[in-house]
Amino acid sequence: MAEDLQQLTLHAAWSAANERSFLWHSASRDRRTMDEAALRLQRAPLNPAFTAEAVEAMKQLALCAAWHAANQRRFCYSDAEKDRRGVEFYAELLERLTSRDLAGLIKRLAWDAAWHAANTRSMMWKDAAKDIRNFQRTALELSTFLGGNADTNEDGDSEGFRTPDSGSEVEGFEGLPLGRMPQGAGGYGAGAAGAAGDGDGISNLATRSVLDEAILGWRETSTKMREKSQICAASFVKAALATIVIFDSFGKLLQSFQADMRKNAKMIQQHVRNDQVSLQDLIDGECKQAGSYAKAIVEGSAAMGLLWLTRALRLLEKTLQVLDEEQQLHRCIQLGYEASLRPHHNFLTRNVIQAGIRAAPSREHFLSKLCQENPKEKIQEFLKFYSPVLCKAHEYLLNCRLET
Secondary structure, eight states: HHHHHHHHHHHHHHHHHHHHHHEEEEEEEEHHHHHHHHHHHHTTTTTTTTOOOHHHHHHHHHHHHHHHHHHHHHOHHHHHHOOOOOHHHHHHHHHHHHHHHHHHHHHHHHHHHHHHHHHHTTTTTTHHHHHHHHHHHHHHHHHHTSSOOOOOSSSSSSSSOOOOSOOGTTTTOOOOOOOEEEEEEOTOSSSOOOOOOOOOOSOOOOOOHHHHHHHHHHHHHHHHHHSSOOOHHHHHHHHHHHHHHHGGGGGGGGHHHHHHHHHHHHHHHHTOSSTTHHHHHHHHHHHHHHHHHHHHOOTOOOOHHHHHHHHHHHHHHHHHSSSSTOOHHHHHHHHHHHHTTTTGSSHHHHHHHHHHHTTTTOOOHHHHHHEEEEEEEHHHHHHHHHHHHHHHHHHHHHHHOOOO
């Protein structure tokens, strides 16, 4: 029972953290695993506390905690506050259905799991390490309370109990032995992503970086484009959403890009009815309905979404293309901005963006956030699949005279 409660809270945490990071495949898998753990709890023998109603309260408590942490880390404060109230509601309900002690332990377990997943996805390694230590201590208390054995061999990671390989980045972390922690497939992948070896702690785990997730998405989109000579709309949106997370690494003052990019990606996504439709089909259809390509550029249209999303994605492309040891990061972003979005911004917007660019972190810090191992090679691999798709999208917009 204690093991199933750990699995329920951890996979609830990862489902929210992954969905907030646009890792849909991982989020879906974690949600299924959470439901399976809840079902096992309902069938727990000789424990009248685990009624269907009580287990549902546990699951909802874990989900509210997970979404509170995930929303807090993504600056969705209003949603985070609603989720916090949800935690208190379900904790109180669980207390009435079981006992104060059990409800209190499950609530602590859910919070520790939620913040571990959210902090890991936000690359806050020290906090994530502290959270997993707290989780393990609470799990041990819960196991003792229920008269079982603590499960310290799995962290419920979907495709990442992801912490740096360098122990120096998680100062003072000695953690409880986690033993063999399997790595599932994440993001776009299918099949196992590899298993970590036995060891004391977390720093030796195999990882999948933010850039790895984006590479998988653009590889899929590029492959489909070569096969059909058009850009699959569903794959394009999915890859774009995975790529938007990279803008976290540009620093907080440039994270305004993310909100606009997500909005534009969602504008396209709402018009995608199946996996077969192409971006060209979507825009051509809107043009036919509106009477011209120019008239198709209205708020909420796929044409509007594609135009502005492609411009922002090209900023990242140009930035990475000029990124080398001779250039500071802010200068690379500046060059990328001038080649993509700047001509389309007004004076006030340009000044705001310029201030954000000047506050960009160092090149070394950016690369460490982007990918822990071989960042230069990973960037080239990313551009190999990314650039051809953007080039085709840009050429299409130029041919339609939507882009200038």
